[in-house]
Amino acid sequence: xxxxxxxxxxxxxxxxxxxxxxxxxxLFSTLYNVVDVYFAGQISTDAQAGMSIGFQxxxxxxxxGFGIGSAMGALVGNARGRKDDAESRRFILQGLSFAITxxxxxxxxxxxxxxxxxxxxxxxxxxxxxxxxxFYWLLAAxxxxxxxxxxxxVLQAHGDSVTMQRAMMGAxxxxxxxxxxxxxxxxxxxAGMGFNGIALATIVSQTGVMLFVLRAVLRVRVMQGATxxxxxxxxxxxxxxxxxxxxxxxxxxxxxxxxxxxxxxxxQFGGHAIASYGIALRIEQILxxxxxxxxxxxxxxxxxxxxxxxHDRVREALWFCWKLGLVMTIGAAxxxxxxxxxxxxxxxxxxxxxxxxxxxxxxxxxxxxxxMMLFSINSFLQAMKRPIWTLxxxxxxxxxxxxxxxxxxxxLFDMNVWGVWLGIAIAVSTGWLIxxxxxxxxxxxxxxxxRQAAS
Numbered sequence: 001x002x003x004x005x006x007x008x009x010x011x012x013x014x015x016x017x018x019x020x021x022x023x024x025x026x027l028f029s030t031l032y033n034v035v036d037v038y039f040a041g042q043i044s045t046d047a048q049a050g051m052s053i054g055f056q057x058x059x060x061x062x063x064x065g066f067g068i069g070s071a072m073g074a075l076v077g078n079a080r081g082r083k084d085d086a087e088s089r090r091f092i093l094q095g096l097s098f099a100i101t102x103x104x105x106x107x108x109x110x111x112x113x114x115x116x117x118x119x120x121x122x123x124x125x126x127x128x129x130x131x132x133x134x135f136y137w138l139l140a141a142x143x144x145x146x147x148x149x150x151x152x153x154v155l156q157a158h159g160d161s162v163t164m165q166r167a168m169m170g171a172x173x174x175x176x177x178x179x180x181x182x183x184x185x186x187x188x189x190x191a192g193m194g195f196n197g198i199a200l201a202t203i204v205s206q207t208g209v210m211l212f213v214l215r216a217v218l219r220v221r222v223m224q225g226a227t228x229x230x231x232x233x234x235x236x237x238x239x240x241x242x243x244x245x246x247x248x249x250x251x252x253x254x255x256x257x258x259x260x261x262x263x264x265x266x267x268q269f270g271g272h273a274i275a276s277y278g279i280a281l282r283i284e285q286i287l288x289x290x291x292x293x294x295x296x297x298x299x300x301x302x303x304x305x306x307x308x309x310x311h312d313r314v315r316e317a318l319w320f321c322w323k324l325g326l327v328m329t330i331g332a333a334x335x336x337x338x339x340x341x342x343x344x345x346x347x348x349x350x351x352x353x354x355x356x357x358x359x360x361x362x363x364x365x366x367x368x369x370x371x372m373m374l375f376s377i378n379s380f381l382q383a384m385k386r387p388i389w390t391l392x393x394x395x396x397x398x399x400x401x402x403x404x405x406x407x408x409x410x411x412l413f414d415m416n417v418w419g420v421w422l423g424i425a426i427a428v429s430t431g432w433l434i435x436x437x438x439x440x441x442x443x444x445x446x447x448x449x450x451r452q453a454a455s
Contacts (some may be wrong), residue, residue, distance in 0.1 A: 004159025023293025027134035050130025052278030065149035067249025072153030081307025137199030145205035251394035276357035301382035311447035336365035397431025
């Protein structure tokens with residue numbers, strides 16, 4: 001595996017080394033989901049809507065994996081920057097132990113709470129039943145997701161984003177074959193499972209991703225000679241991981257709870273509105289992939305250089321990320337505005353679904369640059385080991401802001417789905433201004449400012 005010293009060499013080169021494979025990995029991850037959406041569409045619109053609400057409930061639990069992965073990126077990255085091998089090894093092993101323990105708890109809680117969450121954002125009927133069944137099946141995939149994200153955080157802290165890229169490429173290829181196999185079966189040999197076959201395909205392929213990533217983690221230099229005993233929980237290290245992980249996971253949880261708020265608001269306009277939102281999100285994610293790869297690369301680069309005490313390189317990395325991101329997001333906007341309808345038609349032939357989804361993508365085209373800034377600020381705050389601020393930003397933007405502005409536009413001004421889209425836009429825009437002020441504040445405290453060190 002790669003083990004790159006990000007405290008040396010040109011910043012632009014490190015972004016290229018980390019961001020391109022990361023973006024490719026996320027591309028195949030998104031295409032993986034696109035395959036699921038496509039096959040669900042072959043079944044029915046209710047299946048697509050059920051997948052949307054079922055996955056929304058499941059992904060709240062996955063947010064813990066995102067948090068642990070970010071914690072590993074910051075904690076292992078900082079230790080790697082200080083050249084402290086003993087601390088790196090301790091955080092890696094305890095991070096894996098923490099992920100295993102957390103997975104067991106989440107499966108138990110999710111089995112009880114998940115169906116109730118789905119009921120909150122759906123009406124009784126076929127698409128609610130489909131979403132509930134899909135969610136139950138996905139619980140078996142949770143170990144694969146959480147351990148893979150944890151391992152990927154470790155690898156990224158060492159400058160390796162290629163392993164996850166290769167894992168997701170393999171999972172995507174497998175999903176293309178597994179979906180029809182499990183949905184339709186083999187005539188005369190194995191009966192098909194219908195819609196739930198999509199979930200089984202996810203379980204099988206994601207378990208493969210987990211094994212591939214963990215294999216690479218065990219080959220990291222500091223892991224040589226590791227023993228099972230080192231996985232035994234160390235409360236002090238667990239606490240350090242929890243402090244770094246919890247705000248990030250809660251931020252993701254708020255994000256996906258926000259998804260429930262949006263779906264609840266859309267539910268009054270019919271199942272086609274929910275289906276359109278689920279498809280439009282997939283399209284949005286595809287175009288955001290280069291941005292996500294780039295802003296994700298900022299975390300290990302900033303973390304290693306912050307650990308090494310090189311504040312100038314931290315600032316250089318942040319500004320490079322913003323400048324490159326501006327170019328990337330301006331280029332994506334017209335694609336969303338003019339091509340959103342065509343993109344929607346690739347996943348459904350329902351005219352209502354296409355029209356509603358295209359309206360969302362047009363509003364979204366104005367938000368791409370703001371999303372880029374928000375993602376990069378989150379990476380910067382995590383690298384500074386100040387993730388609590390990401391939580392407060394998320395609570396406003398994706399919690400209060402989305403709920404309040406959607407309620408204002410729909411409840412008071414009696415708008416249709418455009419009220420949902422514009423409510424999201426207002427929340428995102430005002431949240432960005434708050435995030436920028438927080439980033440400047442933390443930068444003054446930790447690295448002497450965003451522009452230059454204080455004199």
